[in-house]
């Protein structure tokens with residue numbers, strides 16, 4: 236029997252990188268977390284002081300200068316109280332979730348700010364926010380590489396402003412007025428067709444080869460792929476919508492909307508303590524993700540800095556596999572709780588593996604029950620998906636749930652906007668999905684309805700834009 240301790244052993248909560256303030260702007264005004272660094276490394280904010288430490292840690296302190304460090308599991312969608320999160324580029328691959336475990340005033344949800352600039356784009360290592368928009372664009376006929384470069388410059392500048400809690404120049408929409416940055420992240424990616432459209436086929440990464448077909452696929456091409464992909468996440472719905480709308484407007488004549496999907500996760504402050512989020516089947520989902528504190532995290536999730544040749548522009552980048560997976564909730568709800576738990580291999584109440592322990596106890600795939608049967612069934616999702624069953628293949632899952640009303644047959648049109656991050660899809664999503672396609676008990680309750688694969692370049696520094704190394708070098 237395979238040994239699952241090698242890859243999945245990093246079970247503990249994240250324990251680095253974020254220090255978070257305990258108070259919010261009591262006056263309800265949008266906090267001026269504009270990320271401007273002073274000579275001493277401190278960042279000036281109204282009512283708060285943020286400093287970037289040598290270690291890459293970012294500390295946001297209140298007027299009382301009490302910064303509180305807490306642990307947080309990546310994948311935790313809804314944390315107790317306000318979870319002003321500070322991470323991303325500055326924290327890099329080691330960026331981790333650290334939150335308070337005491338409830339805070341709800342207004343502090345707005346104060347979370349994620350830096351736009353840094354070695355990696357935001358929206359990968361940060362916990363998934365309460366509201367998400369996934370959107371793909373196609374370049375307009377006639378839009379060439381120069382037009383694409385100008386678009387990426389516009390989008391990057393706007394994203395940096397909005398993530399800092401400021402309205403981009405010329406934006407008088409008012410949609411996000413009064414709200415803080417609310418942990419807004421904006422992530423940009425290039426689809427396979429982008430390279431054809433911009434005459435950059437010789438720079439197209441091999442990793443953008445189309446994904447293989449899987450037997451369980453029922454894909455709608457109109458809702459998949461696309462030249463450009465944007466992922467938006469924020470803990471406030473208006474802030475997320477504002478970012479989406481503004482980027483659509485900034486696309487101007489250069490790019491046209493291809494598809495859009497809207498998702499959500501548990502709202503910060505909805506649970507009494509920070510915990511891993513649940514999906515629409517009710518399961519705790521995200522427990523056994525690679526953790527930024529794992530030694531192998533960076534190599535699994537990010538393209539190495541020293542990558543050379545035609546793909547050098549992808550240094551510090553990652554590949555996103557995006558699947559809209561509808562859940563057959565009516566069928567699922569007919570299963571008894573015990574059957575549901577055996578389909579996953581974990582308890583529903585607390586996410587503990589059926590081999591025993593608590594949510595964070597390593598899964599014991601060899602454990603046999605008193606009846607002589609495997610504690611975690613042969614087709615349980617966690618067994619079939621585990622790195623141990625897939626020659627070490629692993630990915631970072633960072634999903635949003637979705638609910639688009641009801642289908643003609645009355646069934647809920649709901650499920651998971653599954654997003655997997657990895658340095659190479661052939662060592663992450665593809666082998667695992669191949670295995671799931673053949674022998675996963677959960678797949679009977681799922682329909683993969685759309686698919687996209689995107690090259691997400693590394694982050695950029697101030698004065699640069701995302702994708703510049705591809706579009707200008």
Ligand code: HEM
Nearest residue numbers: 243514518519520521522523560617620621622651667668
């Ligand atoms: C709607 C679709 C899906 C649902 C509801 C779902 C649900 C879950 C749940 C509840 C867990 C256990 C908790 C955890 O470790 O996160 C889990 C684990 C996992 N899932 Fe999924 N999953 C879905 C699709 C997928 C897909 C498409 C893949 C990859 C191709 C995948 C890969 C994994 C992996 C790698 C694990 C961790 C296994 C381990 O090492 O313990 N899942 N999933």
